[in-house]
Amino acid sequence: MSVVWESNLLSSGVSPELAELIPEVIDICKKEGLDPFDLAIEEYNADEIAEIAAYGGFPVRYPHFSFGQSYESLYHQYHTGQGKIYEMVVNNDPTYMYLQRNNPLVDNLTVVAHALAHSDFFKNNIMFKHTNRNMMNVLANHGQKIRKYIDLYGYNTVMDFVDACLSVDDLVDPSSSWKVSYLNRPNKVQFDELPEVEQLDTINVPDYMESFVNTDEYKEHQRETNRKRSKHARKTFPSKPHRDVLLFILKYIPMEQWKQNILSMIRDESIYFQPQMSTKVMNEGWASYWDSYIMTTKGYAGDAGIFNYAKHHAGVLGGKNNMGNPYKLGVSLFNDIKKRWDRGMHGREWDMCEDMDKKRTWNTKAMKGTDKIFEVRELYNDYTFINEFFTRDFCEKYEFFEYKLDKDKNEYVIESRNHAAIKKKLLKRHENGGRPIIYLENMKYKGGTEVLLRHQFDELPLDSDYVKMTLKMLNRIVDRPVNIKTIDVEVIQSTQYLNSKSGRQPGAFFGITQEFFSQTSDEVKYTPVIYRYDGSRFTRMKDERSAREASQAGDGI
């Protein structure tokens, strides 16, 4: 029993019925193997909860209109009965958990179980390993500082800059907390300090062997490489493309101190929130798995309560096929894993088995399911989670499909139920939290004055309207021309007729309609481009060099 929630229970205003049950639920969770942080429970009324939710669980953040916008929408949803906030949990030690006062007891008890599982996930999942567990205070300090800057420089000036920072706050390296900072490495290469001394990779040998071992040819080859490298370095910085764009901007682009301070605060916040974006499916799935386990097997719901619980559960998860909902996808996958490892439905023997009857009743009584899901919650993120456990059986059971726009009918129609294709798309949706991956390519672009970013293209192009607006925002921060290299995609949907070379209506002779022979095929055109914003004008140029390189490589892009 922890000290925090015990004293906190008295002050939180939680109803006596709930206060009595909370310790029991915590005990059960711990017995089942969950390992959460201490809890700090707060109970508020609906409007206050809407406020906290608008701030993403951190009611101490800096002022920004977007929080007001979220509040408007949450408030509206609640007051017109379109939505209800059940819980807010934040990754912090102690974990803050917000309950809504007017929700029924069974809802709030579910929320406690749900929140405990979230807390356990925050504490144990590898993605969260290096997150700051004292973020409530950090964010409060940030809020305080930004308020101070508002007093000093005026609301609009500061907020324009905050807006700009927020719109590029995902240009960070999500894995940065695992790495020794690029800039703190002992033998770092400074911006303008390039090695002058000739460094050749030679083998130390007596002089008389020198011309045999380290031949002139070999040395000359190395000199040539070095020359190329230093020429590249003079024109390119950093020498290798880097994910953490904001870090390099902070370090190498001069700006007023308050701006630098705000940018670095927003970068810190963004890095803190990265793991939550890359584990949304798992985190919600894990919490939903545990709340349903505890509420349905431990008898808390009671007779009337189980109905309320089912209602709550259905409200959160939606129907059987509501797979766009991360809660639903996550909990279904966890249930599937539990079942498969309980019954030994995995491994070589299972994969090789082709007897469907045998597969249907497969049960090795291994009962490894619980161990497995604990292992999964510790070691996976959404991408690896789906990659490993989104099996063909799972795909078929939940009736996944791909759809596509049928232009003639102007409606989306089911295109296929191909497991591999569906999985590929699903993975793409969860790669980097579904956002494009962008590198800092060069800070010395065009004679050292411009910034060049590169979008790592993987079938999906960037939305050009948003590129325009975002480059403007980035320009506001770095105060110099900004460029981004990407590839534009044009899809030309065409209907081709088989046999059309002959110029005859195929099948006319047999009285078969044309549609019978037609099939649609999409021609996709890729164009490498560079978008540029120089502070006043926005341009889109064809990236001739990349196009040439691509055509030389000879395999398209």
Added chain:
Amino acid sequence: MSGRRIREDHKRYHDIIRDKVKHKLRDHIKNGRKIERRGKDYVVVDIPVIDLPRFKHGDPYEEGIGAGGGELGDKVKDGPDQPGDGNGQAGSDKGEHTVGVGVPLDMYVDILGEELSLPKLKPKSTSEIIRPKIKYDKIAKVGNNSLIHKKRTLKNVIRRSIASDEYNPDDISNLYPVPEDKEYRSWSEKDTPDVNAVIFFMQDISASMDASKRELVRELCWYLECWIRKFYDQTDIKYMVHDVEASEVDSEKFYNYTSGGGTKISSVFELATDTIDSSYPVEEWNIYCFYLSDGENWGSDNSLCINYLKKLQDVCNVIGITEVKAQRDWAEFVLRVDEAIDDGVLDRKTVTTGTVNAHRDILSVLKEFLTIGAR
């Protein structure tokens, strides 16, 4: 609304979207679309979400994944709106998320007034009832600190310091008020005639009034109430329903009750006349009467109704007779009233008629009724 922080952020959001909201409301009113209401004091308009620009993926392939039953080629959902069809705004609205934004009713009513150029109602100023009104328009030497008049006090401070030759424009640190300098705001009472109004909503609740008609009635009543309330200190609302007999009900019953009986419109006018005689003396009250039905009446009752209307028009500011989704074969009541107006039996400055068939008619009927009330 709870915390200070969210109040500030919320206000800022509203400052940003103010013009957009007004524009949307005007659009709504022009197209005569129904407005969503939240509680008593707010209406709701949908405003596109302001999202900060980010690098994000486009969708040139127009495809996706889902889950559920169905054969290959089955429809999943509608395609994007085609440019050129529908309401012309398509395309730009594609895939836009919206937030329902609450707008104070006062603001909506003001815009409604501007947009429809609704005239201001003229209350009868014959009221005998005088009520004092408090106005802060005086200055006093004593008072509460929260009422201190800063400008006057500061002037006094400077005047005193110049007079005593202590004033130095470069150093204002010793400028501070002594009690004699302080001046406070104070109030005076003004006698103003009390302007009150009573609205009679009268409705036929016989079985022919189906749900869709009742819905239109509800909307029209809401608009009338909003506008009339704006001009009076106190507005009473009386709800009356009738089939062959009339009775006074509360608003809940007014909008929801249905009776199986026949229709005798004169019964409700009789009840209204009696109520006015007993409780609402003409010299103190501005009286508005609105009758709503689908226009069906027991044939021989119509002339009786005209008689009652003749009595009512002497005491009322406006009498509005509305037929809702009338079927011309049966609905004769409004025709009879129109005839009476044309014949000069009824005063066209007080009595008017209107027809509502769909939601878009409501605003024009509203305007028609209220224009009369302004003359």
